[in-house]
Amino acid sequence: MTLLNISPSRILGRFFPLPLPPDLSFEGQTVVVTGGTSGLGLATATKFYNLGANVIISCRNIAKGEEVRSKILAQSMNTTSSKATVMLAELDMSTYASCVNFVDGLKQKLDNRAPDVVVLSAGSINPKFELSPEGWEKTIQVNALSTALLGLLLVNWMKADSINRTSLAHLVFVTSRDHLYADVSKWPEIAADDGILHHLSDPKDWPAWWVDDQPNYASSKMMAMYAFDKICKLALDSDEEPLVIVKSVCPGTVKTNIGRGIAAASFVLKIMTPIYLWVLGKTSDHGARHCVNAAIKPKSEHGKFTIAWLTDEQYQKKAIFNRTSANGRKVQALVWKEMMDDFESKIPIFAKKNE
Template sequence: MTMATYKQIESLMGTGPPAGAKQMQVMRWASKNPPKDPNASFSGKNVLITGSNTGIGLQAAIKFAALDAAKVILAVRSPAKGEEAKQKIIAATKRESAAVIVMQLDMSSFESVKTFAVQIQAQVDRLDVAVLNAGIAPPKYATEKTGWESALQVNVLSTALLAILLVPMLKDTAAKAGRPSQLTITGSFACQYVQPDELKLSPGEKLLEKMTSPEHFNVEKSYGQIKLLTQYVMKGLVDDYSYDVNGQVDVAIDVACPGYCSTDLGRDFPWYIALPTKLMHLYCARTAEEGSRSLVSGTLLGNAGHGKFWTNDVFTDPGIMVTSDEGKKLQRQAWKEISDICKQKMG
């Protein structure tokens, strides 16, 4: 790592929450202490952001465009909403229309993910940064046409498949640039609070089958469990896809948490959940713009952030279900199940 890079990383780092603070205390602290706003240049770099027509994804896209990214690629389910987002970005940054590309991507569909991976290679000649931000928080149990529970499909399986399919393009760009490309996945501190008894498996039981069953779904706990799987996916990608033939990192991979933000992520929740959520927003939520700063800074960490969890301007412990022996064992099982599904879908 060059001295310039050390200085850049140092400029992104903060103090983090007070030691020993409880969950609500951390959230309150975070709302009063938003992340630093990165000002590094992305000149000459192409940046992809999934789920970028609203919320923190849109705000991150605005930042990348303002920081002079050569191309900002908005991967969105609705092209019409993507075009609306593009106009907001252009209005906010005064960039040329050609600097923002809208592409259709439906993360509920394996086929859409595969089609997108082919199309992006045809539309841009390089990919320096990929931010896999698309995600949902369903208020009730539902499955996609694939048969998997909706959040498991969108936030985990399709995200893993897309990452794997983008790796060759990221590696090719890294080889040309002489430095690692970057893959950042949007995570959540909710993974830190998942308890071992939530994901206990019977002998021979598969984790994904357990998590996709209607009996397992719990609106209060499932989100944290899905975000735990995000950590598991990151670890699997690091082990299997991030190194070149010489054992050097050519795709730096991390998970970045924007913190608790006031967005429309819970827009479909029933009133008895939406109302306390609104009150929580008033008490301890960041704005979407503040949260998006962590996504942007997460893409600047390179080797320093490789395989790590970034939130509140610090690297932090992702929780007992990642760091414990039991968590590591579950990660290996989860990644094998996820990886096998991805390989099957890739043919």
């Protein structure tokens, strides 16, 4: 259980919701939210819908999606527009094929016009070791590889469609401050040896729940941040100006279903997980405000990670080793190369020509 860093600002933060502009409206805009069937994604989708947006949420199975869709329609206080809609799109991030089909499906649904906002919220914590059909440990597959793939496919589409827009679209990655706790110091050696992805997907290194109740979570979120850094660069035009505003956000601790796997891992964690969330967790509605807020940021905020209880200056200091130092940038390049090699070997649209 991550009981470190329980600062007064974190505890107080859960009682004071982030204010959003009172006249905020997304009327007529299309907003895509992955992980929209639960927790933060569901609250974010509901908030956008209540602000007038036509929302598309991803779901792993349509029956659950329909249930959630009815809930959003029934619970919402849609005062902004009676024309707002909620649509579903299937996505199972344990495979690359599903991610590619998801984006292709969006293109069809939207007549190839890119969404105004995308919030990539789907993610998981897996205390039990499991490999994805792609052969990688599931936390790494979902939170890092498939999130990077979706980000890459979406940024290219959103960038290409920017000529049809009068204002910039937003792509928001829901990451976590836990990326700061990933120990990447040995990743250059590991990359040269068996590879970072193989290392993180080796059951021999999987810890018992009492040693680490969230194995690979911090590493997966660090890898997602490395992908985020690359995707931010890809969003720039030839004058280094963003054509899509790409943001990364940590909402702080939110009472959601993310702890379900942890609670199931042992009797001790079943008791501790709700207590931890009770002390630190804000409501999912409060958490969703951070995602909505990221989607209205100006282009000066492009590429920035925002966390509820740290100033940018405080975060930058903490992120030096893993992210912004020469070592951090070296690891970023190694991780991105492994990701791209995997995409190129498994996803037909990425396959290098003449090979």
